[in-house]
Amino acid sequence: KDVNSNIPAIANYFGTKGRYEEVNPHLLDDILSVNKSILKPGCTGCTAVHVTAIIRHGTRFPTSKNIRRMQRLYDLVLNEAVATDTWLNDIKTKWHMWYTDDMDGKLVKKGRDDHRHLAVRLATLFPSLISEENLRNGRIRFITSSKHRCVDSVVAFQEGLLNLWKVAEVGLGHKINDELMRFFDQCQRFIEGVENNKTALEQVYLFKDSAEMKRVQMKMADQLQVPYSHITTDLVEAAFFLCSYELAIKSLNSPWCNLFDETDAQVLEYKNDLKQYWKRGYGHDINRKSSCTLFHDLFNRLDRAAHEIRFGHVSEAVTIQVGHAETLLPLLALMGFFRDEMPLTADNLDMQRGRTFCTSRIVPYAANLVFVLYDCSEGLRLQFLLNEKPLNFPNINHSAPLYGTVREAYGELLHGCNFEKECELHIPNHANEL
Numbered sequence: 303k304d305v306n307s308n309i310p311a312i313a314n315y316f317g318t319k320g321r322y323e324e325v326n327p328h329l330l331d332d333i334l335s336v337n338k339s340i341l342k343p344g345c346t347g348c349t350a351v352h353v354t355a356i357i358r359h360g361t362r363f364p365t366s367k368n369i370r371r372m373q374r375l376y377d378l379v380l381n382e383a384v385a386t387d388t389w390l391n392d393i394k395t396k397w398h399m400w401y402t403d404d405m406d407g408k409l410v411k412k413g414r415d416d417h418r419h420l421a422v423r424l425a426t427l428f429p430s431l432i433s434e435e436n437l438r439n440g441r442i443r444f445i446t447s448s449k450h451r452c453v454d455s456v457v458a459f460q461e462g463l464l465n466l467w468k469v470a471e472v473g474l475g476h477k478i479n480d481e482l483m484r485f486f487d488q489c490q491r492f493i494e495g496v497e498n499n500k501t502a503l504e505q506v507y508l509f510k511d512s513a514e515m516k517r518v519q520m521k522m523a524d525q526l527q528v529p530y531s532h533i534t535t536d537l538v539e540a541a542f543f544l545c546s547y548e549l550a551i552k553s554l555n556s557p558w559c560n561l562f563d564e565t566d567a568q569v570l571e572y573k574n575d576l577k578q579y580w581k582r583g584y585g586h587d588i589n590r591k592s593s594c595t596l597f598h599d600l601f602n603r604l605d606r607a608a609h610e611i612r613f614g615h616v617s618e619a620v621t622i623q624v625g626h627a628e629t630l631l632p633l634l635a636l637m638g639f640f641r642d643e644m645p646l647t648a649d650n651l652d653m654q655r656g657r658t659f660c661t662s663r664i665v666p667y668a669a670n671l672v673f674v675l676y677d678c679s680e681g682l683r684l685q686f687l688l689n690e691k692p693l694n695f696p697n698i699n700h701s702a703p704l705y706g707t708v709r710e711a712y713g714e715l716l717h718g719c720n721f722e723k724e725c726e727l728h729i730p731n732h733a734n735e736l
């Protein structure tokens with residue numbers, strides 16, 4: 303059966319729990335296909351001299367928080383739901399709850415394949431940089447978050463390269479660096495002001511009580527023929543996530559998907575986007591300011607390559623950095639990508655249907671930000687690829703502008719964006735404050 307026909311219509315609305323294939327559907331036919339024409343940075347005599355790739359881990363299991371919710375939903379369906387439809391009967395008699403608490407966000411086999419295949423596609427795009435020779439002579443550096451799903455992803459990425467070149471283990475390593483890949487854990491102002499501050503996600507809570515969400519809850523209760531009060535927003539989300547995980551992990555169009563149509567899915571997608579916007583995106587300045595460390599690290603690498611190429615040799619040809627959706631989103635916001643005119647709020651879903659801050663399109667599993675530095679006849683150029691597709695820097699109308707133009711555009715951040723200053727907690731000293 304054609305694999306594409308087995309994809310639920312709502313698969314494009316799974317937000318940060320979406321498959322990479324939904325963002326790049328051509329990969330469903332050929333997982334290793336690349337489009338080299340995107341690399342023509344619109345100039346002559348260009349040679350790629352450095353690549354930095356900041357990559358989200360691959361497909362993972364649900365976190366324990368969501369596994370518990372899924373178990374509660376499954377129990378409710380088994381004990382209370384009246385099965386009239388075939389799909390509901392399938393949930394009650396054929397499907398079983400196979401997720402267990404110990405899975406807690408760990409990488410799944412599909413997630414390892416996500417990174418193995420991404421490694422091969424990037425090596426195909428940049429054969430002179432992501433090469434066996436550069437791997438052997440230590441010109442490819444691997445950095446990861448300490449979380450198991452990220453460590454397992456970077457190992458899978460390396461396996462993809464070793465398999466491609468039919469090379470036995472060459473003692474590859476990776477450096478764990480949470481200061482870079484989990485910067486949000488070390489930013490006091492973020493921890494106090496957002497992570498541990500319920501009011502920071504007020505719009506998410508308001509949306510949970512919105513008419514749009516109530517409609518989805520009541521529809522689900524009606525389909526299951528259970529009292530409205532038994533279907534909370536958490537259980538609605540658990541059903542939505544079950545559909546997303548069954549597709550992402552097992553490529554199945556699960557019976558759970560029948561609970562939602564595209565209108566319902568757009569409501570649940572917006573709820574997730576509200577969470578990401580207010581916790582990782584433009585909602586609070588500190589969200590993006592906490593990524594200053596990663597921003598400066600990126601441009602320090604690019605600057606070093608730009609300096610070294612003048613002497614004909616770039617010491618670090620490739621940097622592979624593996625993190626989380628919450629690593630990529632704040633950096634994208636700091637650099638001005640996907641900024642809507644209007645903030646995302648609980649009451650403006652209808653006006654935000656065409657929003658640019660849409661995590662389903664930006665950060666699926668294995669999402670990746672790739673920065674390519676070219677040495678061209680007219681100077682150095684920088685190209686940005688998001689999920690293997692070119693994306694212009696904000697307010698720069700060129701697919702690979704001069705590197706100096708990009709540095710100028712980010713001049714204020716390059717000369718500022720001091721992590722310590724941005725993240726320190728301002729403890730009012732009453733004597734001075736008076």
Ligand SMILES: O=P(O)(O)O[C@H]1[C@H](OP(=O)(O)O)[C@@H](OP(=O)(O)O)[C@H](O)[C@@H](O)[C@H]1OP(=O)(O)O
Nearest residue numbers: 318319358362364365367368581625626627628
């Ligand atoms: O809703 P869950 O518990 O899955 O949220 C996870 C994050 O998953 P996401 O919301 O991005 O789908 C997870 O991000 P990931 O990129 O590592 O998958 C994050 O690490 C984890 O802490 C949960 O985020 P939260 O903000 O703590 O809910």
